[in-house]
Amino acid sequence: DEELDAARxxxxxxxxxxxxxxxxxxxxxxxERQECWEQVPEEQRxxxxxxxxxEARAPLVKELDxxxxxxxxxxxxxxxxxxxxxSLPDDVVDIALARMDERQRAHYERSAQYDEDAIxxxxxxxxxxxxxxxxxxDAERLLRREVPEYTTHLWLVDRTGRYTGxxxxxxxxxxxxxxxxxxLIDDEIEPLSALRSLKEATEAFEHAxxxxxxxxxxxxxxxxxxSMRLALELLHEQYESQMMxxxxxxxxxxxxxxxxxxxxxxxxxxxxxxxxxxxASWAIGLFEGTLQQVVALAVLMPVVxxxxxxxxxxxxxxxxxxxxxxxxxxxxxxxxxxKELSVGGLNxxxxxxxxxxxxxxxxxxxxxxxxxxxxxxxxxxxxxxSGVLIPILLDKLKIDxxxxxxxxxxxxxxxxxxxxxxxxxxxxxx
Amino acid sequence: DEELDAARxxxxxxxxxxxxxxxxxxxxxxxERQECWEQVPEEQRxxxxxxxxxEARAPLVKELDxxxxxxxxxxxxxxxxxxxxxSLPDDVVDIALARMDERQRAHYERSAQYDEDAIxxxxxxxxxxxxxxxxxxDAERLLRREVPEYTTHLWLVDRTGRYTGxxxxxxxxxxxxxxxxxxLIDDEIEPLSALRSLKEATEAFEHAxxxxxxxxxxxxxxxxxxSMRLALELLHEQYESQMMxxxxxxxxxxxxxxxxxxxxxxxxxxxxxxxxxxxASWAIGLFEGTLQQVVALAVLMPVVxxxxxxxxxxxxxxxxxxxxxxxxxxxxxxxxxxKELSVGGLNxxxxxxxxxxxxxxxxxxxxxxxxxxxxxxxxxxxxxxSGVLIPILLDKLKIDxxxxxxxxxxxxxxxxxxxxxxxxxxxxxx
Numbered sequence: 084d085e086e087l088d089a090a091r092x093x094x095x096x097x098x099x100x101x102x103x104x105x106x107x108x109x110x111x112x113x114x115e116r117q118e119c120w121e122q123v124p125e126e127q128r129x130x131x132x133x134x135x136x137x138e139a140r141a142p143l144v145k146e147l148d149x150x151x152x153x154x155x156x157x158x159x160x161x162x163x164x165x166x167x168x169x170s171l172p173d174d175v176v177d178i179a180l181a182r183m184d185e186r187q188r189a190h191y192e193r194s195a196q197y198d199e200d201a202i203x204x205x206x207x208x209x210x211x212x213x214x215x216x217x218x219x220x221d222a223e224r225l226l227r228r229e230v231p232e233y234t235t236h237l238w239l240v241d242r243t244g245r246y247t248g249x250x251x252x253x254x255x256x257x258x259x260x261x262x263x264x265x266x267l268i269d270d271e272i273e274p275l276s277a278l279r280s281l282k283e284a285t286e287a288f289e290h291a292x293x294x295x296x297x298x299x300x301x302x303x304x305x306x307x308x309x310s311m312r313l314a315l316e317l318l319h320e321q322y323e324s325q326m327m328x329x330x331x332x333x334x335x336x337x338x339x340x341x342x343x344x345x346x347x348x349x350x351x352x353x354x355x356x357x358x359x360x361x362x363a364s365w366a367i368g369l370f371e372g373t374l375q376q377v378v379a380l381a382v383l384m385p386v387v388x389x390x391x392x393x394x395x396x397x398x399x400x401x402x403x404x405x406x407x408x409x410x411x412x413x414x415x416x417x418x419x420x421x422k423e424l425s426v427g428g429l430n431x432x433x434x435x436x437x438x439x440x441x442x443x444x445x446x447x448x449x450x451x452x453x454x455x456x457x458x459x460x461x462x463x464x465x466x467x468x469s470g471v472l473i474p475i476l477l478d479k480l481k482i483d484x485x486x487x488x489x490x491x492x493x494x495x496x497x498x499x500x501x502x503x504x505x506x507x508x509x510x511x512x513x
Numbered sequence: 514d515e516e517l518d519a520a521r522x523x524x525x526x527x528x529x530x531x532x533x534x535x536x537x538x539x540x541x542x543x544x545e546r547q548e549c550w551e552q553v554p555e556e557q558r559x560x561x562x563x564x565x566x567x568e569a570r571a572p573l574v575k576e577l578d579x580x581x582x583x584x585x586x587x588x589x590x591x592x593x594x595x596x597x598x599x600s601l602p603d604d605v606v607d608i609a610l611a612r613m614d615e616r617q618r619a620h621y622e623r624s625a626q627y628d629e630d631a632i633x634x635x636x637x638x639x640x641x642x643x644x645x646x647x648x649x650x651d652a653e654r655l656l657r658r659e660v661p662e663y664t665t666h667l668w669l670v671d672r673t674g675r676y677t678g679x680x681x682x683x684x685x686x687x688x689x690x691x692x693x694x695x696x697l698i699d700d701e702i703e704p705l706s707a708l709r710s711l712k713e714a715t716e717a718f719e720h721a722x723x724x725x726x727x728x729x730x731x732x733x734x735x736x737x738x739x740s741m742r743l744a745l746e747l748l749h750e751q752y753e754s755q756m757m758x759x760x761x762x763x764x765x766x767x768x769x770x771x772x773x774x775x776x777x778x779x780x781x782x783x784x785x786x787x788x789x790x791x792x793a794s795w796a797i798g799l800f801e802g803t804l805q806q807v808v809a810l811a812v813l814m815p816v817v818x819x820x821x822x823x824x825x826x827x828x829x830x831x832x833x834x835x836x837x838x839x840x841x842x843x844x845x846x847x848x849x850x851x852k853e854l855s856v857g858g859l860n861x862x863x864x865x866x867x868x869x870x871x872x873x874x875x876x877x878x879x880x881x882x883x884x885x886x887x888x889x890x891x892x893x894x895x896x897x898x899s900g901v902l903i904p905i906l907l908d909k910l911k912i913d914x915x916x917x918x919x920x921x922x923x924x925x926x927x928x929x930x931x932x933x934x935x936x937x938x939x940x941x942x943x
Contacts, residue, residue: 100720110840112848227687232722234683235665252683253664257657288745290530292662294724311741315718318745322752323834330830331823338835338845339852346859349827353820353864360819361871368812374804381811382798385927388815389790390783393761397779400760404753405768410540415768418542422769429776434783441791497815 101130109139112339117146129155133166138337141170157182161190162207168195193306202284203277205317206298206307213264215239215247220260226252233294233310236272239264246274246297246305274299277306282321285314328486331355359494363388366498370505373513379446380508383455386442387504390434391462391496398423398470399492403485406478420471427467428460435459454511458504462496469495531560539569542769547576559585563596568767571600587612591620592637598625623736632714633707635747636728636737643694645669645677650690656682663724663740666702669694676704676727676735704729707736712751715744758916761785789924793818796928800935803943809876810938813885816872817934820864821892821926828853828900829922833915836908850901857897858890865889884941888934892926899925 099107104123108116108131120143123131132140132155144167147155156179159167164179171179180188190208197203209231213221222237236249248268258267274297275287287296288311295310324334331352336345367374367384374381401423405411411419435456443452469492474484477491529537534553538546538561550573553561562570562585574597577585586609589597594609601609610618620638627633639661643651652667666679678698688697704727705717717726718741725740754764761782766775797804797814804811831853835841841849865886873882899922904914907921 102719106838106840110835110842110845112845112852223686226683230683233665233724235663235724253656253660255686256653285745288742289532292742294663294665294741311724311745312718312722315715315741315745315748318748326834327830330827332827332830336831338831338840338849342852342855342859345852346856346863349824349856350860350863352827353823353860356819356823357816357864357868360816363815363819364812367815371808371812374811375808378801378805378811381804381808381814382794382801384811384814385793385797385818386787386790389786389793393783393786394779397760397762397782400757400762401766401768404756405540408536410536410768412540415540415542419768422542422772422775425772426776426779429772430780430783433776433780434787438787 101127102134104131105134108143109136109338113142113341116339117143125151125154129159129163129167132170133163136337137169137335138333138340140167144170159183159187160208161187161194162205164191165194165204190307193300197277200280201277202275202279202281202298202309203300203306205281205313206277206309207313208307210234210295210297210308211237212240212305213237215241215265217264218260219255219258219262219264219267222250222252222255222264223260226255233312235294236269237264238297238305238308239268240305244305245303246299248272249297272296274305275309276301281317284309285318285321288314325483325485328483329489356490359490359497362494363497363501366501367505369502370509373505373509377451377508377512379442379448379451380454380505380512383442383451384501384504386438387455387458387462387500388497390438390459391466391500392493394427394430394463395466395470395492395496396489398427398467399474399484399488402471402474403488406474406484411475411478416471416475420468423467423471424464427463431460431463434463448512450511451508454507455504457507458500461503462500465499466492466496531557532564534561535564538573539566539768543572543771546769547573555581555584559589559593559597562600563593566767567599567765568763568770570597574600589613589617590638591617591624592635594621595624595634620737623730627707630710631707632705632709632711632728632739633730633736635711635743636707636739637743638737640664640725640727640738641667642670642735643667645671645695647694648690649685649688649692649694649697652680652682652685652694653690656685663742665724666699667694668727668735668738669698670735674735675733676729678702679727702726704735705739706731711747714739715748715751718744755913755915758913759919786920789920789927792924793927793931796931797935799932800939803935803939807881807938807942809872809878809881810884810935810942813872813881814931814934816868817885817888817892817930818927820868820889821896821930822923824857824860824893825896825900825922825926826919828857828897829904829914829918832901832904833918836904836914841905841908846901846905850898853897853901854894857893861890861893864893880941881938884937885934887937888930891933892930895929896922896926 104127108120111119116139132144135143144152152175156171156175159179161183164176164183168176180191183191194204194206211225211230211234213225217239225237234252236251238249239247241247248265249272250264250267251269254267272291272293275284277298277300295308297308298306300306320334327334327336331349333348402411438459439452439456442455443449473491473495474488477484477488534557538550541549546569562574565573574582582605586605589609591613594606594613598606610621613621624634624636641655641660641664643655647669655667664682666681668679669677671677678695679702680694680697681699684697702721702723705714707728707730725738727738728736730736750764757764757766761779763778766778832841868889869882869886872885873879903922903925904918907914907918
């Protein structure tokens with residue numbers, strides 16, 4: 084591992100892409116980050132800010148003096164302002180808009196109408212557009228100028244700006260000058276609707292054999308394009324945010340967020356989990372008398388809870404993937420439940436025997452072995468059942484099972500595990 | 514949700530892409546899957562098999578009669594055989610190779626040399642290659658034929674097949690026929706080394722503004738190309754496999770794997786977790802005498818363990834993301850530890866007070882409130898410390914912290930939590 088601090092920054096910065104500078108800045112504690120930021124060349128600053136997480140970006144923007152901020156916001160294009168928007172004070176956004184050229188401002192206003200999860204918000208406007216009655220010679224003239232990255236097609240529109248078709252640039256080679264472009268349209272390319280979600284955009288790229296797709300609004304108006312490169316970035320963010328959410332964290336969370344703010348945010352998740360822990364305690368509390376007489380039960384409680392929790396989360400994880408891929412339907416729910424119950428049954432019996440033997444030997448009591456073995460079988464079966472049903476239920480309620488499934492599942496396996504184990508203990512050991 | 518069963522398959526199949534058929538087949542129980550598979554048109558079968566998970570694919574391949582298998586393997590290209598290889602018996606692979614044309618066989622043999630995580634294994638060979646002394650007219654002649662998808666560049670090689678440069682196809686427009694192509698080389702494109710990992714390939718696409726990159730071997734020989742589309746698919750698989758691994762599951766796991774096989778695989782993970790649960794039990798067992806006298810301690814144990822586990826996994830998740838992005842270095846480890854300990858300290862004190870009050874009231878004992886409050890503070894601090902150090906340690910040992918970090922962390926917080934809580938209980942409550 085190399086040390087990356089403000090002093091070394093100057094040496095390495097020249098070779099770094101804006102997203103790498105952003106990662107480096109985010110890895111520094113906030114005071115060092117500020118120092119290092121001041122060494123980023125002015126012409127790179129906007130690109131670096133765009134790549135940073137909102138929470139790490141905001142304080143850097145706040146510290147800018149008005150002259151620098153001024154330079155930074157003059158000449159912003161629509162995409163960049165959309166991306167930076169949430170970190171800029173409203174009045175700065177207004178100034179930036181006032182300074183934009185009219186076309187970019189129109190782009191901005193159209194994009195800003197779409198919400199955070201809609202494709203329309205993230206279109207870029209670097210695309211080559213021609214009227215639908217253009218000919219091969221018009222296309223060739225356009226292509227002789229500088230072309231935007233990922234350009235593989237020209238886009239045709241009618242007089243009102245409605246999308247009419249895509250012409251592969253390579254199809255132009257060897258074609259006569261006067262041939263109408265409509266004769267070269269590739270019918271297999273379907274434009275994306277601006278209202279569709281980002282997830283649908285990444286799916287579209289898995290089928291479309293093209294590196295940038297046209298995006299149209301509800302009326303068929305060509306708004307811009309979305310590149311596969313952006314889809315790759317969005318997929319990355321989507322997974323990162325899912326991983327963070329499963330621990331009650333936000334994707335924008337800064338590694339060096341201020342202690343107070345970070346504590347406050349995490350407190351909520353701890354609070355929710357505390358409630359579930361108290362629920363488990365309450366279940367145990369029902370059997371205080373039994374515990375007092377057979378203290379071995381208290382010692383073995385974590386084994387029962389843990390085995391249920393682990394078996395359940397294996398089923399849950401399989402279900403979460405299946406739901407994400409659209410593979411769980413009303414038709415296969417019952418066979419799936421049967422299969423998971425069988426797997427749970429087999430593993431339940433196997434580990435019940437192992438645990439039963441260990442517990443009997445440990446506490447020199449055959450009865451304790453039998454009690455924990457029964458509790459393990461029941462709890463692993465309940466875990467399989469919950470692992471299948473909880474995510475299906477959450478999905479029906481439009482709650483992401485990847486987010487809250489695990490908390491609910493372990494609450495169920497904890498409570499059921501404790502009640503069954505201590506309940507059987509009360510019956511057979513007193 | 515729509516029911517997707519064998520009977521309905523025929524109606525919808527025409528509109529489905531091979532990957533969608535694969536998802537549909539995987540969502541069916543194994544006997545229905547076989548029925549449905551038999552309705553897949555022969556010309557689509559290879560593409561569907563390629564898209565399926567290895568574990569779901571293998572039994573379908575096994576059931577093929579020799580005539581069908583024969584049809585299926587004649588005319589395979591190198592990429593497809595690489596992809597299907599693991600599901601085909603060795604002798605079938607040999608027959609497929611014998612039937613391949615010589616060029617494809619050479620491609621296959623080169624790709625098969627690279628291991629599962631290397632770029633070289635997954636290159637495709639659909640690229641337009643020209644000798645480096647070619648001129649614009651040669652390029653235009655080549656482009657008039659059918660071009661592979663994602664073609665934005667032509668690749669130049671020397672007489673021995675070494676990669677010498679990339680020529681953007683669009684740069685050809687308006688250039689004189691006799692201009693040497695070397696004059697049009699785009700210097701910004703750097704070929705991928707075949708030995709690099711798939712993760713590095715997806716990172717390269719975030720910087721290269723191109724939809725397919727050339728791949729070269731150790732000697733600079735042009736092996737083929739890797740498309741951004743494949744990078745997108747690989748990123749998807751990588752995240753899926755990480756999610757599955759965190760529950761001790763394999764990415765290739767079939768939703769309807771046979772019960773015996775599935776049980777056997779999951780048993781290992783349950784066994785590992787059982788050992789950690791017994792460790793927690795052992796810790797509790799040290800305090801049997803105390804538990805017998807103060808049964809309230811047994812009731813409250815899950816609260817101490819749970820709060821430590823949750824607080825720890827928040828820190829752990831933040832660290833896992835930081836490590837994946839290369840943001841954790843020797844230089845920022847100490848400030849990070851300080852910050853996480855501060856956050857843990859604040860939340861520890863906050864929740865210690867809340868839990869202390871609830872416990873005092875529940876068991877009408879101020880002393881119990883004090884004991885659990887102290888235990889919570891200590892355990893959340895230990896959780897923050899472990900959340901930072903465990904992933905760093907695992908990373909140094911080249912073990913993926915996303916895989917085993919959580920098990921180790923909760924073992925630490927369980928054991929420390931129980932020992933501190935019951936230890937304090939023994940000191941103050943007896």
